[in-house]
Amino acid sequence: MEETYEFTKEDLKEIEAIKAKFPEVMPATLPTLWVAQRRFGHVEPPVQRLVAETLDLPESHVHGVATFYTQYYKEQKGKYVLDVCTTTSCQLCGGYKMLHYLEDKLGIKAGETTEDGMFSIQSVECLGACGYAPMMQITNDVYVNNLTEEKLDEVIDSLKEGKMPEFESVGMPLLENINNK
C-alpha cells in the first residue's frame, strides 16, 4: 500500500506565508517542496502529488521542478546524508580521500545508504566553502569544514547518538594578524 502524506497545521501556515511573498502561486513550488522534504525526509512521487494538490498546481509541474534540483531527494535516503564536496578546491585538498575514507568506514559507496538506514553518502559539487576544504554538508544543513579522518570519526560517532554538529563560524581573517605575522 502506498503511504499517505499530510502536511501539519503548522506546515500549512508556513506554506500560506510563503505564498504571500509572491504575486502568484507558482513561485511557492520550490519553498513548499522544501517544507515537504523537511517534514517527510524526501519528495517521492506521493509527496510531489501532495505539494501539487496543496498549491493547486499540475503534478507534472511539481515533478519537473523536483527532478531539476539536486537537493530534493527523489527517493528515500539515510537519516543523515553526508554530502562530501569533491569539486576543485576540495579535490586539491583531499576531498576524494575523505570521501573514500567514509566509504570504507561505512561500507557503502557514494550514492548508497547503509543497511540500517542511518547514513547515505553523496559526492557533491562545490558548496561554497572552498577555503575550508575539504568539507561536507550533513542533510542539507550543517557544514563541517577542514575535514580530517579524526574529525570524520568524531562526527560519525556523534551522529550515531543523534547529535548534529554545531554551526562552525569560520571568522574573517584580520589584516593586523597578517601584518604582524
Added chain:
Amino acid sequence: MASDWKSFEPILIPDIPNLDKIDVYIKNGGYKALENVVKGDEWTPESVVDEVKEANIRGRGGAGFNAGLKWSFMPPADGGPRYLACNGDESEPGTFKDRKIFEYNPHIFIEGALIAAYAMKVTTIFVYIRGEYYSWIKMMEKALQDARDKGFIGKNLFGTDYSVEFEVTEGAGAYICGEETAMLESLEGKRGYPRVKPPFPAQKGLWGRPTTINNIETLANVPGVINNGTAWFKNIGAETHPGPVLYGISGHVNRPGVYELPSGVPVMELINDIAQGIRGGKKLKGLIPGGSSTPILRADQLEGVSMDADSLREAGSMMGTAGMIVMDEDTDMVDALWRISHFYKHESCGQCTPCRDGTGWLEKILLKIKNGEGEIRDLDLLLDVTTQMEGRTICALADAAAWPVRHTINRFRDEFEARCKKSVHAVA
C-alpha cells in the same frame, strides 16, 4: 594605489563585533545613507543612479559590468510592479564570499539593495540564496525581519510615499540558477532554464516586468558610495576597477579564507603575504584567478599581474568572482581539469546542443586521458570541441566550460601529452 593594502581598513566587513545585529550596525552609521537618499532633498532616484554609475562599481558576480549603468537600463516607471533580484547563488567553484556578508554584515547588503531599489523605483526586492546555504538563509531572514521592524522595509519609508517589500527565496541545488535569467525562472518556481535574450530582464524580467539583477557584494558597495562620494570610492584600488574586493583564496595555501582588500592587489602578494604562501614550502604551479571558469595562469605568467579586470585580461585571464584557486607543483593538471569539466557537465541545463553534448564530450575525453587511454589527437579534438561550444548558446555556461579546457591544455600541454599513450592509428 593598489599596494596600499597594508593600511587598508575593511569597508564591507569591518572588524566590529556583532555587526550583524541591527543596533550595532545603526550605531556605526548604518542606514544613514538610506535615510538621506529616501528622505532628504539632496537626492532623487535619478541622481542616485548617476552617482553609482560615476563611481564605477563593477559587478562582483563575475561579469564586471558597471552597476549604475545597468540600473539606468530600467524603463520609466508605469505604476506597475518592478523588481530587484539579488543574486546570492554563489555556486562558481572557488567562490565563497557572499556568505561572509550574510553572516558578518547583512545590513550593509540590505541597505545597499534598498538604495538601489529606491533609485530604480523598485516595488519588491528578492534575494535568491542557494539552497545549500541553509544556515545563511536563516541569518538573512532574521536580518530582514529586524530591518522590517525598524521601518526600513515596508510601507512609506521614513514617512515618504516610497514603499518597498524585501523577501528571501532559496534555491535547491543547481549551479545554473546563478545565471541571471535562470535565477528568474527559478524564482518564478520553475526549472532553472536560462532565457533567450533579448528581451533583457530590464524590459521583461520577473513575471514579464522590469527587473535588475545584481550580486550581493556589488550591492554592499552602494552605502559607502552614497556616504563618502564617488571620489572616495574611485581612489580605492585599481583605477578602472575601483573599490574593495572580497578575495576568496583556496587550494594549496597556508591560510586560505576570504580577505577584504582593495582591488588590484598583486597576485603574488595575495598568495605569499596574505595567504602566507604555499603549503609545505612547495612551489607554485598555477592559479585560477576568479572561479573555475576563468582561465588558469602558469606561475611564470603571474609576474606583475594584479587582481583587476585590465591586468588579468592582459595576462590572459579574467577577474570573475575573485575566487582564487592556488595549485602547488604536485598538482595533477589532467585530474584537475577533468574535475572542472565534470562540474560543468553536471550543471549544464541541457537546453542547447553545443553545451549539453559539448560538456559531455569534454568530460568523457578528459576521463579517457586521465585513465591513460587517451591519444595525442584527443587533445586536438578537445580544443576543437571548445571552439564549437563558445558563443553559440543561450547562456555563458558553455563558454565557462570551454575556457578552462582550452587554456589548461594550451598552458600545460606537455603534461597532457605525457599522459597520452602512443598513437595506435597510422597517420595517413
